[in-house]
Amino acid sequence: MYKLLPDLSIVEASSFVASPTAGLYCAQMGAEVIRVDHKEGGLDYDRYMLTREGRSLSWENLNRAKKSVALDLKSGEGRELLVALAASAGNLITNLPEASFLSHAAIAASRADLVSLRIMGWHDGRQAMDFTVNAASGYPLMTGPAQWDAANPPPVNQVLPAWDFITGAYSAFALLAGIRHRERTGEGAELRVPLGDVAIGTVANSGAMAEMLYRGGDRERLGNAIWGAFGRDFVTRDGKRFMVAALTPKQWDGLVAAFALAAPIAALEEEMGVRFADGDTPRFAHRERLFALFQEVAGRIDWAALEARLAANACTFERYRTMHEAANDPVLVADNPLFGPSPANPSGFAYPATRSFANIPGEPRGDPCPAPFLGEHTEEVLAEKLGLGAGQIASLVDRGVARLSDKDHR
Amino acid sequence: MYKLLPDLSIVEASSFVASPTAGLYCAQMGAEVIRVDHKEGGLDYDRYMLTREGRSLSWENLNRAKKSVALDLKSGEGRELLVALAASAGNLITNLPEASFLSHAAIAASRADLVSLRIMGWHDGRQAMDFTVNAASGYPLMTGPAQWDAANPPPVNQVLPAWDFITGAYSAFALLAGIRHRERTGEGAELRVPLGDVAIGTVANSGAMAEMLYRGGDRERLGNAIWGAFGRDFVTRDGKRFMVAALTPKQWDGLVAAFALAAPIAALEEEMGVRFADGDTPRFAHRERLFALFQEVAGRIDWAALEARLAANACTFERYRTMHEAANDPVLVADNPLFGPSPANPSGFAYPATRSFANIPGEPRGDPCPAPFLGEHTEEVLAEKLGLGAGQIASLVDRGVARLSDKDHR
Numbered sequence: 001m002y003k004l005l006p007d008l009s010i011v012e013a014s015s016f017v018a019s020p021t022a023g024l025y026c027a028q029m030g031a032e033v034i035r036v037d038h039k040e041g042g043l044d045y046d047r048y049m050l051t052r053e054g055r056s057l058s059w060e061n062l063n064r065a066k067k068s069v070a071l072d073l074k075s076g077e078g079r080e081l082l083v084a085l086a087a088s089a090g091n092l093i094t095n096l097p098e099a100s101f102l103s104h105a106a107i108a109a110s111r112a113d114l115v116s117l118r119i120m121g122w123h124d125g126r127q128a129m130d131f132t133v134n135a136a137s138g139y140p141l142m143t144g145p146a147q148w149d150a151a152n153p154p155p156v157n158q159v160l161p162a163w164d165f166i167t168g169a170y171s172a173f174a175l176l177a178g179i180r181h182r183e184r185t186g187e188g189a190e191l192r193v194p195l196g197d198v199a200i201g202t203v204a205n206s207g208a209m210a211e212m213l214y215r216g217g218d219r220e221r222l223g224n225a226i227w228g229a230f231g232r233d234f235v236t237r238d239g240k241r242f243m244v245a246a247l248t249p250k251q252w253d254g255l256v257a258a259f260a261l262a263a264p265i266a267a268l269e270e271e272m273g274v275r276f277a278d279g280d281t282p283r284f285a286h287r288e289r290l291f292a293l294f295q296e297v298a299g300r301i302d303w304a305a306l307e308a309r310l311a312a313n314a315c316t317f318e319r320y321r322t323m324h325e326a327a328n329d330p331v332l333v334a335d336n337p338l339f340g341p342s343p344a345n346p347s348g349f350a351y352p353a354t355r356s357f358a359n360i361p362g363e364p365r366g367d368p369c370p371a372p373f374l375g376e377h378t379e380e381v382l383a384e385k386l387g388l389g390a391g392q393i394a395s396l397v398d399r400g401v402a403r404l405s406d407k408d409h410r
Numbered sequence: 411m412y413k414l415l416p417d418l419s420i421v422e423a424s425s426f427v428a429s430p431t432a433g434l435y436c437a438q439m440g441a442e443v444i445r446v447d448h449k450e451g452g453l454d455y456d457r458y459m460l461t462r463e464g465r466s467l468s469w470e471n472l473n474r475a476k477k478s479v480a481l482d483l484k485s486g487e488g489r490e491l492l493v494a495l496a497a498s499a500g501n502l503i504t505n506l507p508e509a510s511f512l513s514h515a516a517i518a519a520s521r522a523d524l525v526s527l528r529i530m531g532w533h534d535g536r537q538a539m540d541f542t543v544n545a546a547s548g549y550p551l552m553t554g555p556a557q558w559d560a561a562n563p564p565p566v567n568q569v570l571p572a573w574d575f576i577t578g579a580y581s582a583f584a585l586l587a588g589i590r591h592r593e594r595t596g597e598g599a600e601l602r603v604p605l606g607d608v609a610i611g612t613v614a615n616s617g618a619m620a621e622m623l624y625r626g627g628d629r630e631r632l633g634n635a636i637w638g639a640f641g642r643d644f645v646t647r648d649g650k651r652f653m654v655a656a657l658t659p660k661q662w663d664g665l666v667a668a669f670a671l672a673a674p675i676a677a678l679e680e681e682m683g684v685r686f687a688d689g690d691t692p693r694f695a696h697r698e699r700l701f702a703l704f705q706e707v708a709g710r711i712d713w714a715a716l717e718a719r720l721a722a723n724a725c726t727f728e729r730y731r732t733m734h735e736a737a738n739d740p741v742l743v744a745d746n747p748l749f750g751p752s753p754a755n756p757s758g759f760a761y762p763a764t765r766s767f768a769n770i771p772g773e774p775r776g777d778p779c780p781a782p783f784l785g786e787h788t789e790e791v792l793a794e795k796l797g798l799g800a801g802q803i804a805s806l807v808d809r810g811v812a813r814l815s816d817k818d819h820r
Contacts, residue, residue: 004587007594016657017616024615025580029587043658046689048638049621057624058617104771123746123769127661127726131641135653136742138733140634142569144554155643155651155730157634159552162572165612167767169579170435174768176586177414177439183593184417191768197748201764202575203736204749205434206427207468210761211459212734214467219733224550224567228458231541233565241565243545247426248453251537279456316537320565323548323629324622326613332546336533338607339614351620354611357577358584358601359533361514 001065001366002356003030008179009089009385011036012066013082013102015044017130017161018195019095019119020062021168022175026093027065027369028356034089034381035066036082038073039403041374055347060371064343064353069382070375070403077401081386087111088385090188091179093171095119104190113188115178117171122196130161133199137163138208138218146223153221167198225291230255230283233320234295240303244294244310244317247280254313258306259297268293343370346407376405411475411776412766413440418589419499419795420444422476423492423512425452427540427571428605429505429529430472431578432585436503437475437779438766444499444791445476446492448483449813451784465757470781474753474763479792480785480813487811491796497521498795500598501589503581505529514600523598525588527581532606540571543609547573548618548628556633563631577608635701640665640693643730644705650713654704654720654727657690664723668716669707678703753780756817786815 008031012023020035027033037045047058069085072078079101086092086102087110096102098118108114121128134140140155148154171193178189203209212218224243225232230252231245246252256262268289269275274282276290283290298306303319310317326332333339333352337359342350353368382388382402396402418441422433430445437443447455457468479495482488489511496502496512497520506512508528518524531538544550550565558564581603588599613619622628634653635642640662641655656662666672678699679685684692686700693700708716713729720727736742743749743762747769752760763778792798792812806812 004591004599021615025583029584046691047617048690048694049617049624050691051624056617057620061615061617061620064615117768121726123748127724128728129655129657129726131636131653131655132726132728135643135728135730136736136739137570138731138736139568139570141730141732144566145564152649154555155634155653156554156566157643157653158549158568158570158572159632159637160547160549160568160572160612161616162568162570162576165616166572166575166579169576169583170767173435173579173583173586174439174766176583176590177768180586180590180593181414183590189414190771192771193768194748196742197746197769198767200736200742200746201748201767202570203733204743204762204764205431205471205474206571206575207457207459207466207471208733209737209743210467210471210757210759212737213761214459214461214759215734217734222569224565226541227569233545233567239562243541243565243567245539245541247539280458281456281460284458314537316531316539316542318538318542318545320545320551321548322551323613323618324625324627326546326548326610327619327622329546332606332610333614333619336607336610338533338604338611347620349620349624351623352614354614356584357580357608357611358527358587358603359607360599360601 001028001030001369002360002363005029005031008032008091009034010091010093011086011089013092013094013096015042015095017062017164018167018171019093021165022093022117022171023066024062024064025169025172025356033066034069034085034377035063036069036071036085037374039070039375045374051347051349053347057347060346063371065369066372067377067381068372068374069378072401075401081382083107084386085381087114090114091175092116093175108188113182113186115175115182115188116190117175117178118190118192119167119171120192120194123194128196130164130195131157133163133196134158136196137199137203142219142221146221146225148221150221163195163199166202167193167195170198225287228284229280230287230290232291234298236298236301236303236306238302241320242317243320244315246283246316249277251316252277252283254315258309258313258315259294261293261297264293337365340368343368345370346373373405373407375403376407378402378404411438411440411779412770412773415439415441418442418501420501420503421446421496421499423502423504423506425454425505427472427574428577428581429503431575432503432527432581433476434472434474435579435582435766443476444479444495444787445473446479446481446495447784449480449785455784461757461759463757467757470756473781475779476782477787477791478782478784479788482811485811491792493517494796495791497524500524501585502526503585518598523592523596525585525592525598526600527585527588528600528602529577529581530602530604533604538606540574540605541567543573543606544568546606547609547613552629552631556631556635558631560631573605573609576612577603577605580608635697638694639690640697640700642701644708646708646711646713646716648712651730652727653730654725656693656726659687661726662687662693664725668719668723668725669704671703671707674703747775750778753778755780756783783815783817785813786817788812788814
């Protein structure tokens, strides 16, 4: 854990994926991130995968390196404590609705320079989740085998909750922009990031929205081929599937060499009257002929031999792994400095955990921290941030307004 | 465009998607982002979709609101100018390799407190692109119809370059963390974000890596169903496909009401000895029986009627659009304040353009800015940032070291 944000304290009142991710990234950069949940756990506390003891492996990875405070958020007193904690920290990440007790105005009443980051569904307040904004974006009807009926293909949802993760990362960025603005001007800010805007806005930013409007229709279905360039999945003699891409001159030259295809490609160039070294356009236009040449070679070679040739020619490629294979792949995980030794996870299950995605050469990277038990830091945070005494905290616990660590009573 | 970062000047030397996205997000928050390219255009200058005049709709969307400087980056003199510009700005976003003329050390030699953000392929320096890290991540072999042969399903690539966009947003966050650290300590920093680490690290952060290790194998294939909760695509009598999700009690109650399924679901609960209101677990466990009930209702109703019932019950749902439909959907685009009027795009083609994903209630949001023509700001930037006089710039242009706007000679 790098200490780039050691002076920041951020209250996170959130659930699911996008909002906890924003807090996670800040925590992995050294900020104090205090996740405040309902005392029985938030909406995501039982999110799959659950261990046999009922611990969520999703929760304990998305909330790594945070502190946990458990309050009765259905009670007025618990809600007031959360508002007071957010005011005390001055920084808030949440996905609770603006029309809730945790509005920006409610906190800013006692902390005028509050910076709050609110993740919403759609911009107009309608609920949305990754799965539903994805349906609206257009991507699921472009995904899947090219040979499917072009007129009426079934939608294919991406399994990665990509919109959640883009929104989480963007929200961490927007929060820091707001905090930095306050440091320059003294002004707080309320920043709202709708998940749906991230989805439809990314369609636009990628150029795909302009493309569809320019075409006056939808892009042709491409299956696993790369749009506008050379790349696709191929399969070797021994049945290994791999993805390969060539967008730059170096990538293309390396690929032709690795597949020993210089002569057949020269013949194809002659036949078609093009030069494939000219760039993406001829390679994409004649992709089916090229794909056939590359697949013919791949189908005659086992993966181990082809991989050596691809690596020797500095090609850009990867073998498709199942996720279980990926988790056990030493190059991806065990030997990758992104991952550190397993911390003491609430689940008791040991597995590799991430450090921050960003690394700083020469700086000690620190080891990953565990997620907290729910309520593990209730006493510490109420005492330090709100100045409550031991008796006051005991009373809150006795009355069910606050709850301590669920370590022994999950 | 909000002016949260008006004091920042950032040089961006980049191509493709992740790295330009990081610069785009900063530019849309008011930073001056100076994209410096090779005088003929970077590797992504001709990225599809191209207009008939050869303008890239991808480039002009990912480089919106930036300035453009065109230099001969194959010449020593052009490279020195880029290093000098990065040193002058003090902030750099790049995806050029560390082992290039644009190393952190080369710039820091004249600007000790430089903050540089370098997007890499894999952490060990091997090249990677969105398509290839995706193959390694495990997601493509989990994607696609559930009925496909579970033992040997073909990979399905997601069409959205999700790893690029997550990496871009995360990099904007990490850059601001580094800049803020400098403001507190006076120290510069070199931050490296490998695309491959974002992919395999997201597998871990989502909990999916722990899940696969805990299972000792791969997750069952689910098609379009949501893992661990209730949700899937359904199709109405008139053939409209939609996605619906119910993870919270409110979502579930609304869905049962919208589909008028209270009685059949009570009967199923009796038969199975469960209560579906208890949460995700019973709803996921018996999803096939539930899916059949919901599809039976959907198949008897046209979309317009069902949509009204879903909306009236505040359900979380979306109809699948093609991307062309999405681009023309007033709720998503024309009536969405994320989008502003078309700026004067280099392509000459007019279409809606995004503002920043984050919005600040009550603050004027400004209108989207166009991308520059390549080299449009070469003179302005060389004069302002490096203090070059008109004669010096003219000489650079005459000798082919610098190039002016390609507006009239694309």
